[in-house]
Amino acid sequence: MTVRTSAARCNFDFSGTHVAITGGGQGLGRAYAKAFAAAGAAVFILDRNFENACKVTDEIKVADGTAFAYQLDVGRLDDVSDVFSTIINEHGRIDVLVNNAAIFTTLEMKPFYSIDPAEWGEVINVNLNGVYACSRQVVDTMKENGFGRIINIGSAAVTMGRPNYTHYVASKSALIGMSRSMARELGSFGITVNTIMPGATFTEVERKTVTPQQKRTIIASQCIQRPATPDDILGTVLFLCSEESGFVTGQAITIDGGATHS
Ligand SMILES: NC(=O)c1ccc[n+]([C@@H]2O[C@H](COP(=O)([O-])OP(=O)(O)OC[C@H]3O[C@@H](n4cnc5c(N)ncnc54)[C@H](O)[C@@H]3O)[C@@H](O)[C@H]2O)c1
Structure with missing residues (x-):
């Protein structure tokens, strides 16, 4: 039996929408980035790794999409302000912000009592403070347009209480409360704020921290027993950024094949 996945059938139209990721x-x-561009959006890719950001914009342009690369470390407050001002000055506005940057695949797994305070601070600074820093830059432009979507990328590790990267889990847990408070503050301006909580999702990036045995255990814990790929996450993100989701805000939505039931 062939089980169909959803991404190929996402038919959202983001023509004319400015999306920062x-x-x-x-x-x-x-x-x-590629999914929004394929749906017609102009995409702004902000990454600490500028070379990679440029590679993705090139991939999008080859497919006739519109994308722009910016170098940004979201943990550096002054730089965040400068880059967002540049985008808004150059392109007029930002309609959608996906706060996706995090220290994640480079994390070394260890018990919380072995995490050095400097490493703890860096993870909280990028994964939590970075979301605060970027989100505050888009409020004025979204208010002016009476429309905005902010998606904060949490993790199903929060619900599972996974061990050995407590700084990461702490940062992602905080996003849920922060998103709810932001949603309360911004709802009357047509701006929604939601968190998505993906489970283990296997991308093109190798992760030494998930051993083959752990991967089998993760898959066995899911109702849908296959490895998750980015395609499994896209439909929810596109929906939450669309006009159709205008009455959905302050939510934390888990996408983990049913591994957890929060
Ligand atoms: N893949 C998963 O299994 C999974 C599960 C749950 C949540 N998530 C979350 O989804 C998001 C993406 O995960 P991923 O698997 O693609 O991770 P990844 O490590 O492959 O990619 C992270 C990206 O963020 C960038 N980045 C890191 N620090 C930055 C900084 N200070 N400023 C700007 N850019 C920075 C990196 O250069 C990289 O391009 C993260 O927020 C992660 O926590 C991933």
Whole structure:
């Protein structure tokens, strides 16, 4: 039996929509960027790794899409302000912000009591403070247009309480409460704020932290027992960024094949 997946059948139209994606240079961020561009959006890819951001814009342009690359470390507040101002000055506005950048695949797994305070601070700074820093830059432009979508990328690791990267889990847990508070503050301006919580999703990027045995265990824990790919996440992200989702805000939506039931 062939089981169909959804991404190929997502028919959202984002023509004329300006979408900023942090950490869009690889992995899930790259998949979001390509999906929005394929749906007609102009995509701004902001990544600490400028070379990768440029590669993704090139991939999009080859497919006749519209994309622009910017170098940005979301953990550097002044740089965040400069890059977002540049985008808004050059392109007029930002309609959608996907706060995807995080220290993730480069993390070394270890118990919380072995995490060095500097590493703890860096993960919180990028994964949590970076989301605050980028989100505040888009509020004025979204208010002016009476429309905005902010998607914060959390993790199903929060619900599972996975061990050995507690700084990461702490940063992603905080996003849920932060998104709910932001949603309350921005709802009357036509701006929604939601968190998505993907489970383990296998991208083009190798992860030494998931052993073959762990991968089998993860898949066995799911209702839908196959490895998740970026295609499994795209439909929810596109929906939450569309006009059709205008009454959905402050939510944390888990996409993990039913591994957890929050
Ligand atoms: N892949 C999964 O299994 C999974 C599961 C749950 C949540 N997530 C979340 O999804 C997002 C993407 O995951 P991924 O698997 O693509 O990770 P990844 O590590 O492959 O990609 C992260 C991207 O963010 C960029 N980045 C890192 N620090 C940055 C900074 N300070 N400023 C700007 N860019 C920065 C990296 O250069 C990279 O392009 C992350 O927020 C991650 O926590 C992933």
